Amino acid sequence: MAIINMRKMAVDQAGTIVDIKVGGELGRRIRDMGLVPGTRVKVQGRAPLNDPVALRLMGFTLTLRNNEADHIDVEVEG
Amino acid sequence: MEKTVALAGNPNSGKTTLFNELTGARQHVGNYPGVTVEKKEGVCLENGARLKVVDLPGTYSLTAYSLEEVVARDFLVREKPATVINIVDASNLERNLYLTVQFMELGVPLCIALNMMDVAENRGIDIDVEKLSHLMGMPVLPIVARNGRGKRELVAAASGLIRTPEKSPPLVISYGADIDLALAEMEGKITGAGFLAGAYPARWVALKYLEKDKQIRELGHASDAAFAAELEEVAERLAHHLETTLQTDPEAMIVDHRYGYIRSLMQQGVVSYRGDQSRLHVSDKIDKVVTNRFLGPLIMAGVVFGLYHFTFTYSEVPVGWVEDFFGWLGALAEAHLPDGLFKSMMISGVIDGVGGVLGFVPLILFMFFGIALLEDSGYLARVAFMLDRVFRVFGLHGSSVMPFIISGGIAGGCAVPGVMAARTLKSPKERLATLLTVPFMNCGAKLPVFALLVAAFFGDHRASVMFLITVISWIGALLAARLLRSTLIRGAATPFVMELPPYRLPTFRGLLIHTWERTWQYIKKAGTVILGISILLWAMMTFPGLPEERLAGFERQRQEILASAPASSVAELATEAEELSAETQALRDRLLEVDAAAAEAALRNSLAGRIGTSLEGVSRLAGFDWRTNIALLGGFAAKEVVVSTLGTAYSMSEVDPEETAALSARLAANPAWDPLVAWSLILFTIFYAPCFVTVVCIARESGSWKWGAFSMIFNTALAFALSVTVYQLGSLSGYWGG
Known part of the structure; x- marks a missing residue:
């Protein structure tokens, strides 16, 4: 199982968050929404211009810009 | 005494629906003191209880990073509601409980309204309510806010808690x-010193110090600077230790542990799942189509155009009623009031002013209804999602598109509802930049000005010039937004960490309440100011009146015309007959010419006229003479007034903004006008100060008159710079022989 950057995840690919490498307001916003180590996420889709990305976690859908997803490392499944 | 119950929870958890269900029509909207966050209050009469219900802003957390979160926690700490109903989305329990846990750490009396039990059931999520209640140590009441199921039990539980x-x-x-x-170290110190005692629990203050919470640290510093420094030192020491040993910071660890705590609760069998949880929900299936790379933008274009059409086409009928009513009122005043200043003020100041205020009401009503429909159904979040990449380049947000379109992004909108539509933006910097740039769009009132100039000078390329004007205003607005975001409203983009809520069918009642309360706010708050300014503008265009001898001069001209005319014609004119003989018609036209000349002289002599004349020295740089200046001043009342004022200044009798052929011809024939001047004026009209109704709304929506004033000065300066550049370069190159 490989650990990759969230930006590199393909649509429909799932994985578990292992690290979030940003602090301050952005880091807090990301974590407050449940993106913390141990959370399982799946890439639900991408906007027509490929950015932002829509994620599925804990039964809801969350959007993130690619440059925000850059701070998140995910251990992908399969 | 009436007890206060606060309603708190995540956005999209059904909080507003529950609030409407609890309070019915017994509610009113205001603002929290000093900020633009909406405060909704209502009264709940249930089971013989009479409770004051306050709807707190929907938040995911209680940090100091956003205004909504600060407002929510300040309310809980300062107003100390008798109890807090925390509405929790049952289909999304884990993330919703994250806020609940923070309320519990703050020590507020709490009960949980577990909403959308029906949705959770459909998705195969079973929640052991009793177990959850036991684990959380508080009443948990399953409800369905949409149909009021469980409402009685909820109110009874809240009353019991009180x-x-x-x-x-x-x-x-x-x-x-x-x-x-x-x-533990900090808590001991805080309790010992009685630091910020009474308001916050000691451990909570310590937590906030570790989280580097700006608001609490400032409060602490103001209350006891030396002690606050001591706490900060403990926090810094810990931060340093965590950084060196674990490469993390306290704030991150705190969040991780909160979620960890919730997970440990979940694992005790609160939630069980039936069926395949990875299957797509209806909402996800819709998204596969609606946000599809190719279909998505097409559908969005259709929806945006539909909203535009809905707002401006269907509101035409009620707008017509309002106009007819005030037209009738004006005619009534015309017929029954004695001639003079009072009559003029009543008609041009008061009736036109109030009519102007209320004329926007149907537009605002329709716009808010359309927006509420898109917002409550969840579609607006998808629009933001799809367009964010484009608008971000200019320092704006995906949600900025609605205000731009409504303001005239499709030519013919109106900046007043456009400015108000910016309420859907939750990020403060992007919102302010949107508020300040939407007036550059081509609203319906600017169109008669363009139509006049295009007909006079670009008659052969009418459609393409009009299209070019729309393109120029978009480019100008987006570049201005970029400029503002890298200067005055500088700062990193607000994180786009946004929830895409599941699609829901909005409740009709919710839509109506939503629409009405916002429209009423406009009437109440903006209305009075607008009326005042309307009277002020009337006074500027009226005072000082012409001196006696000049009035007498015009009267003498009239008498001379009458005296030289045949007696039969004079008699025929006095009958006020509809059909006149050619001779009498000529007589009447000559008299009207004198009236028009008198009106022109009066306008030039008025305060506005004097300002226009004195500005001629400067405005010549852009190719404008005093007549154009006055017309542009008049445009501050409403942009279409530019046309009628220009008519008066060229001493033409009553120019209807819809019928400008005669004025067009006069401008085309006038040697002072050429296509270059026309372009200069078109540019100026696109970019200069918004009409004062828009200015009032910008001030209201941004929470400061400073931004209202800024929009007038900045826009006018920008417009003038553009016009001068074009006019001077054009004159130099001699392209249009200017």
Whole structure:
């Protein structure tokens, strides 16, 4: 199982968050929404211009810009 | 005494629906003191209880990073509501409980309204309500806010909680050995010193110091600077320790542990799942189509155009009623009031002013209804999602598109509802930049000005010039937004960490309440100011009146015309017959010419006229003479007034903004005008100060008159710079022989 950057995840690919490498307001916003180590996420889709990305976690859908997803490392499944 | 119940929860958890269900029509909207966050209050009469219900802003957390979160926690701490109903989305329990846990740490009396039980059931999520209640140590009431199921039990539980004398102590979560040690040290110090006592629990203050919470640190510094420094030192020491040993910071660890705490609760069998949880929900299936790379933008274009059409086409009928009513009122005043200043003020100041205020009401009503429909159904979040990449380049947000379109992004909108539509933006910097740039769009009132100039000078390329004008205003607005975002409203983009809520069918009642309360706010708050300014503008265009001898001069001309005309014609004119003989018609035209000349002289002599004349020296740089200046001043009342004022200034009798052929011909024939001047004026009209109704709305929506004033000065300066550049370059190159 490989650990990759969230930006590199393909649509429909799932994985578990292992690290979030940003602090301050952005880091807090990301974590407050449940993106913390141990959370399982799946890439639900991408906007027509490929950015932002829509994620599925804990039964809801969350959007993130690619440059925000850059701070998140995910251990992908399969 | 009436007890206060606060309603708190995540956005999209059905909080507003529950609020409407609890309070019915007994509610009113205001603002929290000093900020633009909406405060909704209402009264709940249920089971013989009479409770004051306050709807707190929907938040995911209680940090100091956003205004909504600060407002929510300040309310809980300062107003100390008798109880807090925390509405929790049952289909999304884990993330919703994250906020609940923070309420528990703050030690507020709490009960949980577990909403959308029906949605959870459909998705195969079973929640053991009793177990959850036991684990959380508070009443948990399953409800369906949409149809009121469980409402009675909820109110009874909340009332019961109010009657319970002993409050449960704040929740204590373990944040790991390092943080717990620091917390214990700080908590001891805080309790010992009585630091910020009475307002916040000691451990909570310590937590906020570790989270580097700006607001609490400022409060602490103001209350006891030396002690605050001591706490900060403990926090810094811990931060340094965590950085060197674990490469993390306290704030991150605290969040991780909170979610960890919730997970440990979940694992005790609160939730069980039936069926395949990875299957797509209806909402996800819709998204596969609606946000599809190719279909998505097409559908969005259709929806945006539909909203535009709905707002401006269907509101035409009620707008017509309002106009007819005020036209009738004006005619009534015309017929029954004695001639003179009072009559002029009543008609041009008061009736036109109030008519102007209320004329926008149908537009605003329709716009808010359309927006509420898109917002409550969840579609607006998808629009933001799809367009964010484009608008971000200019320092704006995906949600900025609606205000731009409504303001005239499709030519013919109106900036007043456009400015108000910016309420859907939650990020403050992007919102302000949107508010300040939407007036550059081509609203319906600017169109007669363009139509006049295009007909006079670009008659052969009418359509393409009009299209070019729309393109120029978009480019100008987006570049201005970029400029503002890298200067005055500088700062990193607000994180786009946004929820895409599941699609829901909005409740009709919710839509109506939503629409009405916002429209009423406009009438109440903006209305009075607008009326005042309307009277002021009337006075500027009226005073001082012409001196006696000049009035007498015009009267003498009239008498001379009448005296030289045949007696039969004079008699025929006095009958006020519809059909006149050619001779009498000529007589009447000559008299009207004198009236028009008198009106022109009066306008030039008025305060506005004098300002226009004195500005001629400067405005010549852009190719404008005093007549254009006055017309542009008049345009501050409403942009279409530019046309009628220009008519008066060229001493033409009554120019209807819809019928400008005669004025067009006059401009085309006038040697002072050429296509270059026309372009200069078109550019100026696109970019200069918004009409004062828009200015009032910008001030209201941004929460400061400073931004209202800024929009007038900045826009006018920008417009003038553009016009001068074009006019001077054009004159130099001699392209249009200017």
